[in-house]
Amino acid sequence: DQQVKQNSPSLSVQEGRISILNCDYTNSMFDYFLWYKKYPAEGPTFLISISSIKDKNEDGRFTVFLNKSAKHLSLHIVPSQPGDSAVYFCAASARNTGNQFYFGTGTSLTVIP
């Protein structure tokens, strides 16, 4: 039962344009959402997060949007750079469940120079 879904396995974007990665979830108890970035042969690294009390969080070129009514979040990268090419995972967790995160299956982003 996949509680967090990333329906696009891959995405290609031209350098300098916007990359939009999407994520859907089913559990209304989730109250914290994160995006991780993963390069081959490395572990995931934290990118950005958002609490359910917010609908937007921005960090430099990265912005995460949360639509609780639609149970949807998205990651915007502007402008996209070749170094952003990686697999992006979204993850969700519920309060008081410690480090039990539910991850999506990932979206492989390729930024074309």
Place this chain on the structure above:
Amino acid sequence: KAGVTQTPRYLIKTRGQQVTLSCSPISGHRSVSWYQQTPGQGLQFLFEYFSETQRNKGNFPGRFSGRQFSNSRSEMNVSTLELGDSALYLCASSLVPSNEKLFFGSGTQLSVL
């Protein structure tokens, strides 16, 4: 500050064998969790340890077990290996159990033949 260290980096085993993977968290981090990553399944939560106690367990069979030592280092064990256990096993640490960001190691790639 050193990151999360996982050993070994690669392992090849045959069906029916058992395997032990090791994880050293970031210094000062007392919570350790384990995840399994397989193609098409994303990261799946195995278990979480804090102060040498298992706090939470994912939906995996009893062949998967773990423990944490007084220095916060953790091991996970898989007995009676099956072909489907082939995966990247990731360890992550945080200061305390929380539903905020995790710091991941590079993982142990286990191949079961």
